[in-house]
Amino acid sequence: MSALTVLSDANVVAKRNIIKIKRVPDLLVFTTLSPIMFVLLFAYVFGGAISVPGGDADPELYREYLMAGIFAQTVIFGATITGAGLAEDVKKGIIDRFRSLPMAPSAVLTGRTLSDVVNNVLVLIVMSLTGLLVGWRIHTSFWEAAGGYLLLILFAYSISWVFAWIGMLVPSPEVVNNASFIVIFPLTFIANTFVPLESLPGPLRTIAEWNPVSTVTQAARELFGNIPPGTPKPTGWPLQHPELYTSIWVLVFLVVFVPVANAQYRHSTSR
Amino acid sequence: MTDAIVARGLVKKYKDVTALDGVDLVVPTGSVLGLLGPNGAGKTTTVRILTTLLRPDAGSAEVAGVDVLARPSAVRRKIGLSGQYAAVDEYLTGYENLEMVGRLYHLGRKRAQARARELLASFRLEDAADRPARTYSGGMRRRLDLAGALVADPPVLFLDEPTTGLDPRGRTDMWDVIQTLAKGGTTVMLTTQYLEEADLLADEIVVIDHGRVIAQGTSDELKRQVGGERLELVVQDATRLARAREVLEPLGVGTPTVDEGRRAFVMPVSGGPEVLSEALRRLEAEQIGLDDVGLRRPTLDDVFLALTGRATQEDENDQLETSGARR
Numbered sequence: 001m002s003a004l005t006v007l008s009d010a011n012v013v014a015k016r017n018i019i020k021i022k023r024v025p026d027l028l029v030f031t032t033l034s035p036i037m038f039v040l041l042f043a044y045v046f047g048g049a050i051s052v053p054g055g056d057a058d059p060e061l062y063r064e065y066l067m068a069g070i071f072a073q074t075v076i077f078g079a080t081i082t083g084a085g086l087a088e089d090v091k092k093g094i095i096d097r098f099r100s101l102p103m104a105p106s107a108v109l110t111g112r113t114l115s116d117v118v119n120n121v122l123v124l125i126v127m128s129l130t131g132l133l134v135g136w137r138i139h140t141s142f143w144e145a146a147g148g149y150l151l152l153i154l155f156a157y158s159i160s161w162v163f164a165w166i167g168m169l170v171p172s173p174e175v176v177n178n179a180s181f182i183v184i185f186p187l188t189f190i191a192n193t194f195v196p197l198e199s200l201p202g203p204l205r206t207i208a209e210w211n212p213v214s215t216v217t218q219a220a221r222e223l224f225g226n227i228p229p230g231t232p233k234p235t236g237w238p239l240q241h242p243e244l245y246t247s248i249w250v251l252v253f254l255v256v257f258v259p260v261a262n263a264q265y266r267h268s269t270s271r
Numbered sequence: 272m273t274d275a276i277v278a279r280g281l282v283k284k285y286k287d288v289t290a291l292d293g294v295d296l297v298v299p300t301g302s303v304l305g306l307l308g309p310n311g312a313g314k315t316t317t318v319r320i321l322t323t324l325l326r327p328d329a330g331s332a333e334v335a336g337v338d339v340l341a342r343p344s345a346v347r348r349k350i351g352l353s354g355q356y357a358a359v360d361e362y363l364t365g366y367e368n369l370e371m372v373g374r375l376y377h378l379g380r381k382r383a384q385a386r387a388r389e390l391l392a393s394f395r396l397e398d399a400a401d402r403p404a405r406t407y408s409g410g411m412r413r414r415l416d417l418a419g420a421l422v423a424d425p426p427v428l429f430l431d432e433p434t435t436g437l438d439p440r441g442r443t444d445m446w447d448v449i450q451t452l453a454k455g456g457t458t459v460m461l462t463t464q465y466l467e468e469a470d471l472l473a474d475e476i477v478v479i480d481h482g483r484v485i486a487q488g489t490s491d492e493l494k495r496q497v498g499g500e501r502l503e504l505v506v507q508d509a510t511r512l513a514r515a516r517e518v519l520e521p522l523g524v525g526t527p528t529v530d531e532g533r534r535a536f537v538m539p540v541s542g543g544p545e546v547l548s549e550a551l552r553r554l555e556a557e558q559i560g561l562d563d564v565g566l567r568r569p570t571l572d573d574v575f576l577a578l579t580g581r582a583t584q585e586d587e588n589d590q591l592e593t594s595g596a597r598r
Contacts, residue, residue: 005377012374020362023403093358097419100322102347103375 006104013098013111017085018118028119031081032126035074039127042066042194043134053196053231060135061228067127067136068148068220069193072213074127075156076188078120080180082112082160086167087176095265106262109168113160120156124149139225147243148223155216155246158253165261193217197234209236212249218242273336275300275427275458276321281330283316283482290316291327292482298460298475300426303453305473306462307571309579313482314462315355318431321460322352335427348376351420355431359415361405365396368404369418376423383422390418394448410441417448428452430461434468446471466571476571480579494569497577499524501567502540502550507560509534518553522546528576534562539569 021028042050047062086109089095098108138145167176190200190207191214197205208214218234219242221227238245276298283291291313298304306314319325321332323343332339335349359368366387373383391400394414399407404415413433420428433449434442449472453459463469469476470490478486478493486493502523506515512529515536520527527538540546547566554561 009375012371016360016363016367016371019367020360023362092361093354094360096324096354097352097358097372098375099324100347100350100352101372101375102344102377 006107006110009103009107010110010114012103013107014115014118015111017112017115021115021119021122027081028122028126031078031119032074032123032130035070035077035123035127036130038073039066039070039130039134042070046194050195052228053198058228063135064137064226065196065221065228066194067131068224068226069191069217070131071124071127071152071220072155072191072217073188073193074123075120075152076159076184076213077180078123079116079156079159080163080176080184081119082116083163083167083170083176083180084173085116086112086164087170087173090168091172105266109161109164109258109261109265113157113164116160117153117157120153124152136226140223144223144225148220151216151219151223151243151246154250155212158250158257161257161261162253165257165264168261168264187211188213191217192239197239206236209234210238212238212246215239215242215249216246219246273300274298274333275302276304276332276334276460278317278321278332279330281317281320281327281332283313283320283325283327289482291320291330293330294479294482294484296477296484298458300458301453301456302474303449303459303461303472305469305476306460306479307464307466307469307476307575308462308479309464312479314479315431316482317479318352318429318460318462322350322429323347348423349425349427351423351425351428353413353417353420353428353430353433355435359404359407359412359419362403364401364403365391365407365411365415366400368415369422372419372422378423386422390421394418408441410437410444413437413441413445414448417445421452425457427458428460430459432462432464434463434465442468466575470571478575478578485578486574490571493571493574497539497569497574499539499541499569500543501537501569501573502546503535503537503563503565503567504550504554504561505533505535505563507534507562511557511559512536514557515554515559518557519550522550522553540566 043059043063043066047059047066050062052058052061052065086095095108163176163180166179170176170179190204191211192208193213197208197214200208215238218239222242234240274297276296278294278296281291281294294313294317296304296317306317308314316325320327321334321339323339323346326340334346337345337349339346363371369387369390370383373386374380378386391397394417396411396415396418399411404412407415417430417433430449434445437445446468449459449461453472461472473490475489476487476493477484486496488496502519506512509531512531512534516527516529519536519538522540522542523538524541525539527536529536543566547564551564
């Protein structure tokens, strides 16, 4: 099967999923509704009580600081759609239909993860507009900002593949949803997404420092110019090299889960 | 004439269940095979193996001359599969569904689009072509699903319970479609729980139960296997059934079945009209009144009952209860 066939088949599959985003706009509304609530909650309820480094509980500074964390959390939750969507396709027999066609087998998951990138781009646009409304601004060059978005998208894309595997493994959309919530919720909170790490107790802080969610947030924060002035240099190698450390995770996720998820697709969707 | 589908000794085991226990099948090119059996007999497992969705634990299979285990993707180019529940994407329109399948068969954009229009027309879905499939009725979804299986004009078609859950109208529609395809030379393997369906559509019937082939042949051959005609009568007064059985049993060639609820009595006989008139004389002498009486050729229901000791799915629940009680 040539690479061209894989791409063209993946494109057909992705197109199908994108039509669904268009036909069921509720899906996009609900993926963005809860992060918007988070923005409002943290910006106006908790924000006043959280001091960003160097800015003694300045709510305006906190809102700028907050957005990168919200972006990271949102695209990660966006990546879980991959798992739920695939599990639903298994349940409805669509995967069986695909598997009985002479298409490139890897195109099903590739198409799925690609369309979820489109979904995440739309979500990021909505969230950025929300951010602008609450006072968040990009203070860097176009290219730096683009790099920030790109890293967020790439990180979410690599996590999509983890969920592609889970979606093939646990063929019930409800299970995928619940399971992903249990894993992702602590992962996005034991991080610098909403609070500076200085406030975390010892071991938790170390975990948070090595958590890739922290580093992707840190990278986005730096690339958008949202680090409050006077912030001390972060501790720990990952946070000092957030772009590099995040990219390593992206690569690891892809190298491990692209083949694992595809093997799962080929062998065990059949029950 | 070569064989379009050949399966030898297919075995598939799940943890503690043996789904298939050595199934052999041969379907000559251009014929229709009906794979008949109750729920859980192994019909779907057989289809899934032959359509490359599932690997057997043992055995081998060839479809359209291609080894299913060695060259699954070559097999996929030659088959169409329409599953037990319609595998259509409910958010796509009928047209988009078929175009997508065409693209994935690598027909090319133009050809896929033309083929989608063609199929929508021949399956009477033109008016609904641009509506999302979730607005379709059950029958329309099935037709769309079957149309999807036909996009690449496959020489071999697998239909897994194509009419389960359809209303009578939808069922006859589906039968027409299948008969047309068969006339056009497509080899069809269809699974069904409905004996009537196998009787009507299939050139040859394979009966499976508990993962094994328990009988095969044409509908007529199977009926012959179970013996000749049936004497069937309905008495006016259910309390006289026992007496009726006593006087009639010596005339039969097999064990009669008595259904108290329907006040019915059925018994295999071999003498034809003479037996019928003798039976009537005896009942008259006993003054047992009748609502209905007749001789009929055995149906596949009788075949199934005779082969498995169980009735078909209509009575499945009763059967489960009685077999449970026996254990």
